Amino acid sequence: MEFRREPQWLRTSEPRLAGRWTSERLRLFAVLRAYWLLPILLLAAAVRFYDLTAAAIWGDEGSSLLLSQYDLNEIWVHAAHDVHPPLYFMLLHGWIAAFGDGILAIRSFSAWPGIACVGLGVWLVAQIASRRAAILAGFLLALLPTAVRYSQEVRMYALLGVWLLGATLALVYWVRQPRRQRYLVYYALLMGAAFYTHYFTALCVLAHWLYLALLRLQATPASLRIQRPGWWLANVAIVALFAPWLPGLVDLLQHLDQLKANGDVGWEPAVELASLPSMVWQLLTQDDGDGLAPLPFASLPLLMLGVVGLVAWRDRSPWRLHWLLAIYSTLPLLLVFVVSFVSPVFIERYLTAYALGLPLLVAIAVDRLLDQGRSGARGLALAVLLLFGGAEALGLKNNANVDANDQISALVDYVNQHYAAGDRIVTSDLLWYLSYVYYNRTDAQPLLYTPPAPNGASTRPNAYGFGTLVDQQAATLYVDYLSALPPGTGRVWLISTADQPDEFAPLPGAWRESAEFTAGNVRARLMLVCGAARAGTALPAACAQAAKPAG
Structure with a gap:
C-alpha cells in the first residue's frame, strides 16, 4: 500500500494536533468548494466600486439624470424622442427616489448590474463547460475593462448585459430541456426588457436565431429546436411586449434628420479595416492600439480569433452550446462593423454587453487546453491566460487613470x-x-x-x-x-x-x-x-x- 507523504506544515509530534489540522484543512476545502463564487463577486465589486465617484458626470450621464427627473409618463414621451428606449430611465427614476441622486448612489445603479453580469457569466459557463472553466471565467469577466468602465457610468449598458446574459442562459436551459416551457417564458421576458433598454438587443436576437439555424444542420438531438412551436411563440411574445413602443420608434426613425441636426446620431467616426482589430484592443485594454507596430497590433485580435475558433471547433456536445457563446460574442461585433461602412455606429459602449462573452470564451479555451494533459497544451493555456490577463490589467490601469481635480x-x-x-x-x-x-x-x-x-x-x-x-x-x-x-x-x-x-x-x-x-x-x-x-x-x-x- 502506498501512503501519501504529509506536507511539512502538517507534521507535528502531537498526533492529536495533527488530526485537528487535517480536520480544519478539510473544512476549509469544503467551505471553498461551497462558496467559490463569493471571492469572484467580491473582486467584481472591488474593481467596480473603486474610484466609482472619481470621474465627473459627463454629458450622456447628465442626460440620463435629466430624463429620470420626469415622472414615468413623461419619461415614456421624452424617451420616444431620444435615441434609447425608456426602461433604464424609469428604473433610474425609482432608484433615485429610494437612494437619492448623490454620485455614489446613481453610479451604484450601474455597478450592481455589472456585478450581476459576472455572476451570470459564471453561471452560463458552468452550464456549458466545467467548474474550472467557470471559475476562470468569473475572474476574467470580473476584470474585463470595458465591463468595469460601463459599470461606473449612469447609462444602460451594464443593465443591458444582465438582460442579454440572462436570456442566453434561459435559452441554454431550454435547448437542453425543451419540454420546460418556463425557460421560454423567462427568455421572452428578459428579451422584452432588453429591447426596452437598448435597440442593439436586435443583434442578440440574430445571434440566437443563427445558433439554432446552425444547430438545425447538425445530426444532434437538439437539431430541431428552431422548429418547435414554443420557440416561435416566445419570439411572438417578445414582439407583443415591445409593440406598445413601436409607434415611438417609428416616429423616431422618421425624424432621423432632426437627430442628426442635434448631433445625437451621425457623429460616429467612419470605419476602416483597422477599426475591427482596434475595437478588440479598445474592449480589452481601453486603448485603440493605433500606436503599435503592425505585428503587436494584430496579436491581440488574432489571439481572440484563435480562442473563438478553438472553442467552436472542439465542441462536440449534442447541443453545441459553445457555438452559442461564440456567435453571441462575435456576430454583433462583425455585423456592426460591416454596417458602419454605410452608417457608422461602431462604438465600444454599444457592444459592451456582447464583449462580456470574450473572457468566457478564453476561460473555456484554457480549460480545454489543460484537459489535453500535454505539456505543450498546458504551456499554450498559460500563455493565453497571461496574454489576456495582461491586456485586462492594462485596461484596468487605464480605467483608473482619473484625476478628480481636473474635470x-x-x-x-x-x-x-x-x-x-x-x-x-x-x-x-x-x-x-x-x-x-x-x-x-x-x-x-x-x-x-x-x-x-x-x-x-x-x-x-x-x-x-x-x-x-x-x-x-x-x-x-x-x-x-x-x-x-x-x-x-x-x-x-x-x-x-x-x-x-x-x-x-x-x-x-x-x-x-x-x-x-x-x-x-x-x-x-x-x-x-x-x-x-x-x-x-x-x-x-x-x-x-x-x-x-x-x-
Missing part, C-alpha cells in the same frame, strides 16, 4: 464658490450644459448659448435627441445673443471648451474678463459687463481693474 466637477465647484447672486451662467454646448446642471449649487439656471448660424439659421436644439430634455424650457434657457442677456449684477460666467477657439467669439465689446479657471477640457471665465450704461454703479471701477480685455 468639470472641479470647475463647477469653483463657480459655485465665487458666484454672486444675480450672476448669469452660460454654457457653450448642450453636453457641457447636461454636465453642469448636475453640479450647479447656485440659484441661477445655467443657460445655453445658441447663436444663429452664418446663414441666419437657428442652432437651437429641436425636440429630438438630447433636445427633448430642454426644448420645453426654450423661452428661458436659450441665449441667441450675449448682448441680449438681462443686466443682473453685470457679471457673466462663460463655460466653454478649453482647447478650441472661443465658442463665444466675438464677445460684446464692453465685456472684460475678470477671472478664468480651467479643469480638464473645460474652462470658466468671469466676464464683467462694462459700459456707459452702467455709469454711477460700482461696475465701472471693477471694469477698469479687469486684467485684460476680452477677445
Whole structure:
C-alpha cells in the first residue's frame, strides 16, 4: 500500500494536533468548494466600486439624470424622442427616489448590474463547460475593462448585459430541456426588457436565431429546436411586449434628420479595416492600439480569433452550446462593423454587453487546453491566460487613470464658490450644459448659448435627441445673443471648451474678463459687463481693474 507523504506544515509530534489540522484543512476545502463564487463577486465589486465617484458626470450621464427627473409618463414621451428606449430611465427614476441622486448612489445603479453580469457569466459557463472553466471565467469577466468602465457610468449598458446574459442562459436551459416551457417564458421576458433598454438587443436576437439555424444542420438531438412551436411563440411574445413602443420608434426613425441636426446620431467616426482589430484592443485594454507596430497590433485580435475558433471547433456536445457563446460574442461585433461602412455606429459602449462573452470564451479555451494533459497544451493555456490577463490589467490601469481635480466637477465647484447672486451662467454646448446642471449649487439656471448660424439659421436644439430634455424650457434657457442677456449684477460666467477657439467669439465689446479657471477640457471665465450704461454703479471701477480685455 502506498501512503501519501504529509506536507511539512502538517507534521507535528502531537498526533492529536495533527488530526485537528487535517480536520480544519478539510473544512476549509469544503467551505471553498461551497462558496467559490463569493471571492469572484467580491473582486467584481472591488474593481467596480473603486474610484466609482472619481470621474465627473459627463454629458450622456447628465442626460440620463435629466430624463429620470420626469415622472414615468413623461419619461415614456421624452424617451420616444431620444435615441434609447425608456426602461433604464424609469428604473433610474425609482432608484433615485429610494437612494437619492448623490454620485455614489446613481453610479451604484450601474455597478450592481455589472456585478450581476459576472455572476451570470459564471453561471452560463458552468452550464456549458466545467467548474474550472467557470471559475476562470468569473475572474476574467470580473476584470474585463470595458465591463468595469460601463459599470461606473449612469447609462444602460451594464443593465443591458444582465438582460442579454440572462436570456442566453434561459435559452441554454431550454435547448437542453425543451419540454420546460418556463425557460421560454423567462427568455421572452428578459428579451422584452432588453429591447426596452437598448435597440442593439436586435443583434442578440440574430445571434440566437443563427445558433439554432446552425444547430438545425447538425445530426444532434437538439437539431430541431428552431422548429418547435414554443420557440416561435416566445419570439411572438417578445414582439407583443415591445409593440406598445413601436409607434415611438417609428416616429423616431422618421425624424432621423432632426437627430442628426442635434448631433445625437451621425457623429460616429467612419470605419476602416483597422477599426475591427482596434475595437478588440479598445474592449480589452481601453486603448485603440493605433500606436503599435503592425505585428503587436494584430496579436491581440488574432489571439481572440484563435480562442473563438478553438472553442467552436472542439465542441462536440449534442447541443453545441459553445457555438452559442461564440456567435453571441462575435456576430454583433462583425455585423456592426460591416454596417458602419454605410452608417457608422461602431462604438465600444454599444457592444459592451456582447464583449462580456470574450473572457468566457478564453476561460473555456484554457480549460480545454489543460484537459489535453500535454505539456505543450498546458504551456499554450498559460500563455493565453497571461496574454489576456495582461491586456485586462492594462485596461484596468487605464480605467483608473482619473484625476478628480481636473474635470468639470472641479470647475463647477469653483463657480459655485465665487458666484454672486444675480450672476448669469452660460454654457457653450448642450453636453457641457447636461454636465453642469448636475453640479450647479447656485440659484441661477445655467443657460445655453445658441447663436444663429452664418446663414441666419437657428442652432437651437429641436425636440429630438438630447433636445427633448430642454426644448420645453426654450423661452428661458436659450441665449441667441450675449448682448441680449438681462443686466443682473453685470457679471457673466462663460463655460466653454478649453482647447478650441472661443465658442463665444466675438464677445460684446464692453465685456472684460475678470477671472478664468480651467479643469480638464473645460474652462470658466468671469466676464464683467462694462459700459456707459452702467455709469454711477460700482461696475465701472471693477471694469477698469479687469486684467485684460476680452477677445
